[in-house]
């Protein structure tokens with residue numbers, strides 16, 4: 001949050017929203033609206049206005065939270081990571097803590113043209129699996145590295161190494177026979 005902004009610049013509702021967020025930075029827009037007895041739109045407006053006044057929120061969103069890829073005519077860099085597309089439109093990656101919040105945010109975008117809702121990131125999980133054995137496909141704790149020609153193979157155990165060598169020898173023979 002911006003420390004140099006003086007409190008007097010904020011409206012009543014903005015100060016109330018801020019104090020709830022100070023208590024609980026994970027409070028959803030619906031929760032804040034309910035606690036203050038105002039509409040969600042009012043809370044959104046207050047949040048947007050706070051951002052315009054220089055307040056920076058550290059958004060605490062888990063990695064596997066729902067997200068949407070929204071293509072629109074206008075840039076929406078305030079909502080998330082925003083890209084300019086080659087066709088002149090923009091794509092913003094909107095993230096939220098739950099589907100309700102995600103749908104609420106998307107609903108407010110009047111100029112949206114395409115919306116893709118993602119369930120979860122896939123590539124990240126694949127990377128976290130780490131090295132995979134080139135023979136059996138299983139995970140590797142300590143890799144056995146085997147270089148053959150220009151290729152490097154990673155194996156999980158001696159058995160896989162032996163079997164891989166056998167397989168390579170066979171396929172080499174086949175290649176020789178075929179040519």
Ligand SMILES: [Zn+2]
Pocket residue numbers: 133134135136137138155156157160
């Ligand atoms: Zn293996």
